[in-house]
Amino acid sequence: MTDLPTISHYINGAAAAGTSTRTAPVFNPATGTVAKNVLLASARDLDDAVAVARAAYPAWRDMSQARRQTIMYNFRELLNARKGDLAEILTAEHGKVTSDALGEIIRGLEVVEFALGMPHLSKGEYSENVSTGVDVYSVRQSLGVVGIISPFNFPAMVPLWYFPIAIAAGNTVVLKPSEKDPSASNWLAELFTEAGLPAGVFNVVHGDKEAVDALLVNPDVQAISFVGSTPIARYIYETAAKNGKRVQSLGGAKNHMLVLPDADLELTADAAVNAGFGSAGERCMAISVIVAVEPVADELIAKIAERVKSLTVGDGTRGCDMGPLITKVHRDKVAGYIDIAKADGADIVIDGRGVKVDGDPNGFWLGPTLFDKVSVDSAVYLDEIFGPVLSIVRVASYQEGLDLINASQYGNGTAIFTNDGGAARRFQNEVQVGMVGINVPIPVPVAYHSFGGWKNSLFGDAKAYGPAGVNFFTREKAVTSRWLDPSHGGINLGFPQNQ
Numbered sequence: 001m002t003d004l005p006t007i008s009h010y011i012n013g014a015a016a017a018g019t020s021t022r023t024a025p026v027f028n029p030a031t032g033t034v035a036k037n038v039l040l041a042s043a044r045d046l047d048d049a050v051a052v053a054r055a056a057y058p059a060w061r062d063m064s065q066a067r068r069q070t071i072m073y074n075f076r077e078l079l080n081a082r083k084g085d086l087a088e089i090l091t092a093e094h095g096k097v098t099s100d101a102l103g104e105i106i107r108g109l110e111v112v113e114f115a116l117g118m119p120h121l122s123k124g125e126y127s128e129n130v131s132t133g134v135d136v137y138s139v140r141q142s143l144g145v146v147g148i149i150s151p152f153n154f155p156a157m158v159p160l161w162y163f164p165i166a167i168a169a170g171n172t173v174v175l176k177p178s179e180k181d182p183s184a185s186n187w188l189a190e191l192f193t194e195a196g197l198p199a200g201v202f203n204v205v206h207g208d209k210e211a212v213d214a215l216l217v218n219p220d221v222q223a224i225s226f227v228g229s230t231p232i233a234r235y236i237y238e239t240a241a242k243n244g245k246r247v248q249s250l251g252g253a254k255n256h257m258l259v260l261p262d263a264d265l266e267l268t269a270d271a272a273v274n275a276g277f278g279s280a281g282e283r284c285m286a287i288s289v290i291v292a293v294e295p296v297a298d299e300l301i302a303k304i305a306e307r308v309k310s311l312t313v314g315d316g317t318r319g320c321d322m323g324p325l326i327t328k329v330h331r332d333k334v335a336g337y338i339d340i341a342k343a344d345g346a347d348i349v350i351d352g353r354g355v356k357v358d359g360d361p362n363g364f365w366l367g368p369t370l371f372d373k374v375s376v377d378s379a380v381y382l383d384e385i386f387g388p389v390l391s392i393v394r395v396a397s398y399q400e401g402l403d404l405i406n407a408s409q410y411g412n413g414t415a416i417f418t419n420d421g422g423a424a425r426r427f428q429n430e431v432q433v434g435m436v437g438i439n440v441p442i443p444v445p446v447a448y449h450s451f452g453g454w455k456n457s458l459f460g461d462a463k464a465y466g467p468a469g470v471n472f473f474t475r476e477k478a479v480t481s482r483w484l485d486p487s488h489g490g491i492n493l494g495f496p497q498n499q
């Protein structure tokens, strides 16, 4: 065990050991073995990284947009050329199958491409002669050092939602990735250095609560972008806001797919399986509840079950449909919901325990699991399970389905499947959820729109990436300007009025 590699921090353009010798194991979820260890920073290590980012800020902020964009462009080219290498890292530490790993990188790459437009996106506005000889204009300026805290389930894409925009806008960054799959962040930071990014602009500090708490209170950190589970998202929002920072804090989810009786059931069943079991259900936009408006349920469930039985589970490098879960603890917790479902009276249509696996028997496996007639009082319905578990709830009408979705504490994503344009339009208008799909099961907005949920799926008012991301990582300054001429003289204590 002692000769396992240790993943260090990446500070000031190079690997850094810091002062703390605490570590956490990093598993290969497909074999169940510890493959590496990762350093867990002390508060002092975190503060040292912030000091580096602070020192790097003035030169990066003052670098011309043209030169900054050249570096961004180089980074985009390198990431695109080497995305296969990054996908291998994601599969080895997260477990997701290689095609899915590539998919998340490509969605992250889209944000880099969006950030290439920063000179245009950050342009201000100009009003000439608002009063005689007076002009008003606004500029958007960077904030300084910003902190990003990311979850395990998208080790590349979630950091890529934030740091390209933050850095293109002139900020410097300290990223604290998930300790469960930390290598992707170092890889991205090294690649950015190779693209020409000056040392200290993008720093990665690994750690747990100690590092996060230090980031939240450090007075030199201007803003925090967080993605993770709802209880931690709420804590991050409250603590960072109390410490005077801008915060965008994205939390958990329980996403419903409402299926109306007129839907195309073949396409709906395909969509339900893809969105329910892709990435083993470890996606914040996974569909975890199908709300079937009767009389559609029996036929739909039969079609879903037929497809689920054909899914292959195994090592992500072997072309299977689904990989393992992130840790044994998480796998056991998710599998525990099968007993809860049984106790709460649901029908277990497919039990994913004991699934046939193409891979090491010690991996953290759980096969796709399907429940019917789930009670809306059951923890199976109420909790974010975050695994390959799809629940079906039967309702009598569109209204009953809508009311159920709107009663959820979460409001991240939802979808309606129907051929009725009027019903879809009504749903889009009435549903209390931040991202809505109409015959699209995972409605993750493209990079030039913004991503984020409502209710307990997002704390703060700023969504991720797109125009909201540019606003979040910049602040507006309005300038009122007059070039003096003798006619402007004289004393007047009244509030300035435009003439």
Ligand code: NAD
Pocket: 149, 150, 151, 152, 153, 154, 158, 176, 177, 178, 179, 207, 208, 209, 212, 213, 227, 228, 229, 230, 232, 233, 250, 251, 252, 253, 283, 284, 384, 386, 412, 452, 453, 457
């Ligand atoms: P998590 O909340 O356990 O961890 C997220 C981050 O917070 C990690 O970097 C972790 O080290 C840190 N952290 C954990 N406990 C902490 C504590 N007590 N104090 C301070 N920091 C702490 O989440 P996870 O298990 O890594 O990720 C899965 C969760 O993320 C799910 O709930 C999922 O829905 C959510 N998620 C949401 C979105 C979204 O866009 N809304 C996207 C991806 C994931």
